[in-house]
Amino acid sequence: ATKIFRHSEEMIQFLKTDTVEFIKIIKIGTVPWLSKDQTYSFLKPLILSKHIKIEVYQKDLDALIKDVQNNRLDVILCDSPYSGRSKKLMGHRLTTDPIICVCSPSHRIKGKFPNSLNGQKIINYSEACMMAEKIENFFSQNKIKSNIVGSFTDSSLIRVTIENGNVIGFLPQSVVKQSLKNKSLKKLGELEKVKFSLWAITRKDYKKDGLIANTLKRSIK
Numbered sequence: 001a002t003k004i005f006r007h008s009e010e011m012i013q014f015l016k017t018d019t020v021e022f023i024k025i026i027k028i029g030t031v032p033w034l035s036k037d038q039t040y041s042f043l044k045p046l047i048l049s050k051h052i053k054i055e056v057y058q059k060d061l062d063a064l065i066k067d068v069q070n071n072r073l074d075v076i077l078c079d080s081p082y083s084g085r086s087k088k089l090m091g092h093r094l095t096t097d098p099i100i101c102v103c104s105p106s107h108r109i110k111g112k113f114p115n116s117l118n119g120q121k122i123i124n125y126s127e128a129c130m131m132a133e134k135i136e137n138f139f140s141q142n143k144i145k146s147n148i149v150g151s152f153t154d155s156s157l158i159r160v161t162i163e164n165g166n167v168i169g170f171l172p173q174s175v176v177k178q179s180l181k182n183k184s185l186k187k188l189g190e191l192e193k194v195k196f197s198l199w200a201i202t203r204k205d206y207k208k209d210g211l212i213a214n215t216l217k218r219s220i221k
Contacts, residue, residue: 023051023052023053024051024052024053024211025052025053025054026052026053026054026055026074026075026212027057027072027073028043028056028057028073028074028075028076029057029058029064029067029073029075029076029077030056030057030064030077031064031076031077031078031079031128032058032060032153032154033079033126033129033131033154033155034077034078034079034155035171035172035174035175036156037174037175038095038172038174038175038198039056039077042077042094042198042200042215042219043056045215045218046215052211057073060128061078061128064076065082065084065086065089065201068089068201068202068203069086069088069203071203074202074206074212075200075201075212075216076200076201076202077198077199077200078198078199078201079129079130079196079198079199080130080197081093081197081201082199082201087204088203088204089201089203089204090201090202090203090204091199091200092200092201092202092220093197093198093199093220094198094199094200094216094219094220095174095197095198095219095220095221096195096197096198097173097174097175097195097196097198098172098190098191098195098196099131099134099135099171099190099191099194100171100172100173100187100189100190101113101114101117101169101170101188101189101190102162102169102170102171102176102179102185102186103166103167103168103169103185104162104163104166104184104185104186105183105184105186106166107166107167107168109188113188113189114138114142114189115142115144116188117139117168117188118145119145119147120167120168121147121149121167122146122147122167123148123149123150123151123152123158123161123162123167123168123169124136124148124150124151124152124169124170125151125152125155125158126151127151128153129153131170132151134191134194134196135170135191137194138194149167155172155175156175158171159171159175159176159179162185163184163185168188170191172196200216200219202216
């Protein structure tokens, strides 16, 4: 029934357009804390195709998993592999990024990283994000007395907050690359042996859809 509904959506979209070419609808779900740049890198090849319409939905991971199980979504983009009970789903690791500790250029930090973080005001991710746990473990392993002044679900908001305030935060390298280049952020250090990974979650039969299979293959780096 879900497949029939999807084909009906595509037929309606076809009838709404002036073109005689077939349009395929790809539905993608993302968690709120993924950066817009990371999401766009995955979407870009699909956006450039005149035969594809993309629909992007942002929800918590549990809701997204239910949607992909029930064929309401094709792909989930998130920061964790699938570890649920359903045998219908699987995870695909797309990219891996170093995690960089940053602050604004005007923020004066004394001492050597990571001990220099003791007592500093820090912005972390919300508990729903795997990054939050990784950062907390980093503090524990290095005996850092963290002073968490905010927990956000949006990595872009974390970046902007760090750029404009006397706070410290941790972000994937791809998220801060441009900010470091234009010197709106300053690198304090890098988390050793701890990485950020971008994952796609699909149904195990994803290869039945050649477009989804090729998009995943192209996105794995």
